[in-house]
Amino acid sequence: MGKKVRRIGVMTSGGDSPGMNAAIRAVVRACAYYHTECIGYYRGYQGMVNGDSVKLNARSVRNIVNQGGTILQSARSKDFLTKEGRAKAAKNLKKDEVDAMILIGGDGTFRGGKVFSQEHDVPVIGVPGTIDNDIYGTNFAIGYDTALNTVVEAIDKIRDTASSHNRLFFVEVMGRDAGFIALNSGIGAGAEEILIPEEDLGLERLLDSLERSRRAGKTSSIVVVSEGDKIGKNVFQLADYVKENLPNYDARVTVLGHIQRGGRPTCFDRVLASRLSVKAVELLLDGKRDLMVGMLNNEIESCSLERALKGKHNINKELLKISEILST
Incomplete structure (x- = not known):
């Protein structure tokens, strides 16, 4: 004692x-x-x-x-x-x-x-x-719960722009070695793909998925990327790779950054x-x-x-x- x-x-x-x-x-x-x-x-x-x-x-x-x-x-x-x-x-x-x-x-x-x-x-x-x-x-x-709600609210707004301009958005969220924010916010915001460190989707599988979405009639897509995802060196190079291989997509990147840490x-x-x-x-x-x-x-x-x-x-x-x- x-x-x-x-x-x-x-x-x-x-x-x-x-x-x-x-x-x-x-x-x-x-x-x-x-x-x-x-x-x-x-x-x-x-x-x-x-x-x-x-x-x-x-x-x-x-x-x-x-x-x-x-x-x-x-x-x-x-x-x-x-x-x-x-x-x-x-x-x-x-x-x-x-x-x-x-x-x-x-x-x-x-x-x-x-x-x-x-x-x-x-x-x-x-x-x-x-x-x-x-x-x-x-x-x-x-x-964690506050950060999730911040991310979902941001993705909801990004989707408005994506839909208006027929764009593909890569949205990077925090999570150096863990994909909890990406996975849960991606599901909550209706993302077409979610990239996390724990699961290696692979570049070719990502391209196949986005191409299937396009053929199915989707004119815009959201891909949520955890900052620790290993599929590409960074989210910007990942977007460039998709642009080169899927020229029909107008791909853009949004890094949410430290807004995820703040707020009530x-x-x-x-x-x-x-x-x-x-x-x-x-x-x-x-x-x-x-x-x-x-x-x-x-x-x-x-x-x-x-x-x-x-x-x-x-x-x-x-x-x-x-x-x-x-x-x-």
């Missing part, structure tokens, strides 16, 4: 995702409910290294549940990658009398937390916040962030440590950080089949 947790630190790290503010709010207010103090660290691990902290209470997080981004800001810290940097962070936590940390972020955040906990005996709990949704141990990460979080993400973050506080107060909280089958569960980092969140094969059927 570790020492009693009297003060909890919280920070956001890595890429921002909609709902992080809702998570911060839930951590702070859960601490207040359980008569535990809360300290926020700015810019993730860099704030811990620099000792850039702020005391938080229930009133200091008012009116942020509906805001995108993160009031604590986020950054990637080169200093924290070194033993010296982590030692400095531990010294600052001791100075702030912080007994445990809640880390809101993705796999890089959890990897750093695991090492930090082992080296300096600081209990940590990870709360998954990443639009890529590529974290093992949870069906959904904070921000959906109700789903606000509720998810609240549930996960309250559970994270409760786990620390119960003496638990080095875990990640997640939602599995609508129940809040926890698993070890090590398992979360080593496991793989697999693409739903049923959705792949559905996308193929619906693109007919």
